[in-house]
Structure formats: C-alpha cells, structure tokens
Amino acid sequence: MNTRIEFDSIGSLPIPNEAYYGVQSLRAKKNFSLSGEMLHPILIKKLALIKKIAALTNYQEKNLSASIAEAICKASDEIIAGHFQDDFIVDAIQGGAGTSANMNMNEVIAHRASEILGGTKETYELVHPNDHVNCSQSTNDVFPTAGKLTVLELLPQLISTLTSLEKTLERKATEFSNVIKMGRTQLQDAVPTTLGRSFKAYQSAVQRDIQQLTTITSEMYTLNIGATAIGNSINASAGYSATIAKNLAHELKLPLQQADDLYDATQNVDGFVRVSGVVKTAAVTLSKMCHDLRLLSSGPKTGFGEINLPAMQNGSSIMPGKVNPVIPEVVSQVAFQIIGNDLTITMAAESGQLELNPFEPIIFRNLFSSIELLTNAVMTLTDNCIIGITANEAHCRNQVEQSPGIVTALCPLIGYQKASELAKESLQTGRSIRHILLEKNWLSPEKINELLDLEKIAKGIVSSNHVPISIIV
Incomplete structure (x- = not known):
C-alpha cells in the first residue's frame, strides 16, 4: 500500500495515499474500534452542511479568501451528495465529545478542497483542516448543532409513519364498532365493550404521541452554533457568531435560532433527553398495544381468540401449522431497545461536567437509533399486522353472554x-x-x-x- 505520512500533536502515522481522511481520523479509528457502527450518514451530511455554511459566513466576514471558501463549499457539496462515505472511519461511539467526528470531516474536506484548488493530499498547505475548514468553529458547537439537524430530519419520518398507523387504527375502530366483546381489567372479566372502542383507544394514544412528537420538534430549533469552545465565541468574529445560525436557517428553511445563553446551550443537553423521552413514550404505547394484540389473538383454540392477526410466516420448526404473532413481538422488542437507549441518553446527559457534556456521541448514536427503529417498527406494524386484522364476532359475543x-x-x-x-x-x-x-x-x-x-x-x-x-x- 502506498502511504503518506501525516503529523499531529501526538506524533505521526502513515495514511493510505488514496484516503481523504487524515492522521487524527486514523488515530481515532485505532482508539475507538468499539461498536463497528460508523457515523450516521445523515449526521455526516449535516456536518458537511455546517462546514459549507461556516465557510460562506467566514467569507462574508473576510475570515476566508474567496478561493478557499469556494473550494470548501464544493467539497462539502460532494459529501452532502453522498461521496467519500468510506472516508468517514471513526466509530459512532467515541471519546472527546465528538472531536474525532469533527476532525474526520475537517480532514476529508481539507484534502478534497486542496485537490479542487489544484493541489494534492500530500500536505495541508492550500487548505488546512483546523485553520480553514474549522475556522470560527469548535467541535463543541459544530457537533451538537449537527446532532440537532439530524434529529430534525429523522423526526418527520417517524411522525409520518405514526400518522399512517393512526389512520389505520381509526378505520379498524369503525370496522369493529359493532363487535361486542368482554372488557377486562387485570385480565379478569369486567364489563362488555366493543372491539371498536379498543381500537379507538389505541388510535387516541397514538394521536397523542404524534402531538407530543410534533411539539418536541421545536426543542431542536435552538442551536449553540457560534458559541465555539464553551459559549464565549472565542476565535470567532462577532459578525460570524451573529449570522451563522441565521445562514443555516436560511439554507434549511427551518426556524433555527441561536440560543440566548450560549454557555447553557453548550453544556446542557436536556433537549435531547426530552426528545428521547417522547420517542420512548411512543414506543411504550405501541408495545402495550402489541401485548394486547397477542392476547386477543391467542389460540387459535385455547386462548382468547377474539381477533385474527395476518399469518406472516411459519411459527415453529417442530410444530406443524403453528403461526406466531411475530409482528407484535418484534415491535415490543424494538420498544425494549428504545427504553434502554433512553436510559443511556439520560445517564449521559446527567454525567456532563462544568462547561461541556462530553457524552454527546453516545446520546446521538442512541437517539438516532431509537427514532429510526421506531419508524421502521411502526411501518411493519401498520402494513404487516393492523391492516389485516379480522374479528371473530360470534365468538366475542358468546364470551360476553357466558x-x-x-x-x-x-x-x-x-x-x-x-x-x-x-x-x-x-x-x-x-x-x-x-x-x-x-x-x-x-x-x-x-x-x-x-x-x-x-x-x-x-x-x-x-x-x-x-x-x-x-x-x-
């Protein structure tokens, strides 16, 4: 393998000539080979977007030359378009408060921008990862901002799938409105109700989750970009700090705003905890519903047998004809994982010290995972289960009579x-x-x-x- 030698404050490492990452990225890869999960692809794009808007803002403030700013923007656009994904080599779980992720981005952009300007990846003479790509920035304002922008892209997908589920439950509530069944409390016979009322209750709970997710989205609009290291905007010009959040808002067409208290916004990550809490609540709602569906469909001859779930696959390698409620089962497993993710996020947020929380990497890894897991679980629950549920109306009524x-x-x-x-x-x-x-x-x-x-x-x-x-x- 042909290599080049790159140096940092720790020492030197050989880097493959074809690689766009640099010495700090490779050192991080060696230090944090933990999960095998790379940075989330949306997080990578949001980091690149921030670098692009920072370069434009720095050019406006005369902190960067036109040629360097333009090269950084072009390199960033290529990353946003999906190029160079293999050069983002740092683990999603990493020490250093996200510095490795930020430097991985800085190094890739610097090397590519150098090429755009006619140079090579051999040196950082034309475009430097810290002096140019990271100009007026710190990991401590770039990384949390990228995390919030990633959540803002993921949440609408979750809300959309939940809305589809809510409408499907509404149709089922109407379809089953005249199916008389026995209501139960503590799994014991209570008083008669209708199957439609049960599904209407599920719909109402999902509706409430949608409202809460929609409301909590606004938590992600307030950014600490421009705060640099701890909130005092050190090494950033006044003009840059005053306009970077506005420029991001204009680019994304979102109501983004810079936090009133940049010190608070840099050291406290409670907004991510609140988002995680609402995602967890939605997962709990769905898991409870899925437990109900498993009970109501139990049998087919020795259980409740009030509803039939769609048969999705063989249920046993030894018992012929057995069909299991695999979709509700997998949705509950997703809920268990999300509950665990939320606890990790809670502990990580609580464990920050003084002017910075260094545990944002695990917060982001778990929060992104929770949102995507729940999005996918809702889709499979709606399409592979709820739509196809049927009622055993005569059996339900007979149970009530007896x-x-x-x-x-x-x-x-x-x-x-x-x-x-x-x-x-x-x-x-x-x-x-x-x-x-x-x-x-x-x-x-x-x-x-x-x-x-x-x-x-x-x-x-x-x-x-x-x-x-x-x-x-």
Whole structure:
C-alpha cells in the first residue's frame, strides 16, 4: 500500500495515499474500534452542511479568501451528495465529545478542497483542516448543532409513519364498532365493550404521541452554533457568531435560532433527553398495544381468540401449522431497545461536567437509533399486522353472554350483594346470568332483555328504567 505520512500533536502515522481522511481520523479509528457502527450518514451530511455554511459566513466576514471558501463549499457539496462515505472511519461511539467526528470531516474536506484548488493530499498547505475548514468553529458547537439537524430530519419520518398507523387504527375502530366483546381489567372479566372502542383507544394514544412528537420538534430549533469552545465565541468574529445560525436557517428553511445563553446551550443537553423521552413514550404505547394484540389473538383454540392477526410466516420448526404473532413481538422488542437507549441518553446527559457534556456521541448514536427503529417498527406494524386484522364476532359475543361480568349492569336494580351472589352462582354452575335470572323469576323476560341489552351496555347507553331494589325479594 502506498502511504503518506501525516503529523499531529501526538506524533505521526502513515495514511493510505488514496484516503481523504487524515492522521487524527486514523488515530481515532485505532482508539475507538468499539461498536463497528460508523457515523450516521445523515449526521455526516449535516456536518458537511455546517462546514459549507461556516465557510460562506467566514467569507462574508473576510475570515476566508474567496478561493478557499469556494473550494470548501464544493467539497462539502460532494459529501452532502453522498461521496467519500468510506472516508468517514471513526466509530459512532467515541471519546472527546465528538472531536474525532469533527476532525474526520475537517480532514476529508481539507484534502478534497486542496485537490479542487489544484493541489494534492500530500500536505495541508492550500487548505488546512483546523485553520480553514474549522475556522470560527469548535467541535463543541459544530457537533451538537449537527446532532440537532439530524434529529430534525429523522423526526418527520417517524411522525409520518405514526400518522399512517393512526389512520389505520381509526378505520379498524369503525370496522369493529359493532363487535361486542368482554372488557377486562387485570385480565379478569369486567364489563362488555366493543372491539371498536379498543381500537379507538389505541388510535387516541397514538394521536397523542404524534402531538407530543410534533411539539418536541421545536426543542431542536435552538442551536449553540457560534458559541465555539464553551459559549464565549472565542476565535470567532462577532459578525460570524451573529449570522451563522441565521445562514443555516436560511439554507434549511427551518426556524433555527441561536440560543440566548450560549454557555447553557453548550453544556446542557436536556433537549435531547426530552426528545428521547417522547420517542420512548411512543414506543411504550405501541408495545402495550402489541401485548394486547397477542392476547386477543391467542389460540387459535385455547386462548382468547377474539381477533385474527395476518399469518406472516411459519411459527415453529417442530410444530406443524403453528403461526406466531411475530409482528407484535418484534415491535415490543424494538420498544425494549428504545427504553434502554433512553436510559443511556439520560445517564449521559446527567454525567456532563462544568462547561461541556462530553457524552454527546453516545446520546446521538442512541437517539438516532431509537427514532429510526421506531419508524421502521411502526411501518411493519401498520402494513404487516393492523391492516389485516379480522374479528371473530360470534365468538366475542358468546364470551360476553357466558361471562358473569354482565351482572354489573344489574347492580342499580338488585344491589351489589345480590349481584355478587348471581356472579358466584354463574361461575359455580356454568350457567349464564341471563339463564339464572329467568329461573329465579325475579324479572320478566322482557325486563331481563332490556337490562342485559349487550349493545347498549357495550356502547355505554344506560337504561333509565330501573326498578327499585326493594321490589326484588
């Protein structure tokens, strides 16, 4: 392999001649061979975008010559277009608060910009990664800004998939609006409801998650770009610090703004914690729904058997014909991972010290992963499960008729004690509440049918024509 020698403050390393990364990138790769995960491709593009806008802003402020600024912009545009991906070699999990990621970008741009200006990758004489590409910047304002811009690109995809799920649940709620089923609390028979109400509740929960995600997006609009090292904008001109956030906002057409307190915005990462918390909440909502779907579809002969999930694949290597609820299972596993990611993000945010949080790499790795995992999980849940769910309507109704839970509707008429005795007798004898009432001759068949009208009970239509308790002997 043909190599060139590059130097940093630690010493020198041989770099492959064809590589656009430099000595600091390679040193980071050697130090942080941890996860095998490279920087997120969107994060790479956002870092390149920041370098481009910084170069333009520095040119406007006469901090860079026109030729160097133009070369940096061209190199950045090539990276944004997807080139040089193999030259971003640092691990997503790294020490140094993201310095390795920032320098990896600086070195690639510097080498490519040097080529654009007619030079080679042998030296940094034409374009220097620190003096030119990183001009007026610090990792401490570039890296968190790139992280926020990445979240801003990922969140709309998640919101879109959740919106599709919410609409699908709404259609299912309408489809199942007349399917009478037994409601359960603590997995025990409670009172009748409809399958449509169950799916409407799922829809409402997802709707709430969408609203919270939409609201939390604004947390990412406030940037510390221009703060440089700790918030005092050292080594950045006043004009640069005043305009860099505005220039980014103009480029992205987003309501980005520089933080009022750059010291606070540099050392505190609570905004990422709040975003992670809302993503986690949405994951919890979906996992609870998926647990319900697994229970309601359990069987096919010895479980609840109230609904049928689409058969997606064979469920066993040994039991012929077995079909498992694989889609709800995988969505819950995604939720478990997101809950773990959120705990890591929480601990990383809490562990920052003084003027900087050095743990943003793990925050970003986990937050990006959570958003993408949930986005993909929602898509597979909607397309491969919810759309194809069917109801076993006759079975659902029969379960309600046989359940002692319907006796609750008689409490205003016969009192809690007598209703309890009816429920106990039904359980002991296996006879329905309706059958026992007819035997006791307490009420006429017409009155029993009126009081135990399952459609009205399930839909919350309460009879106002109750007979006083004293009539029952």
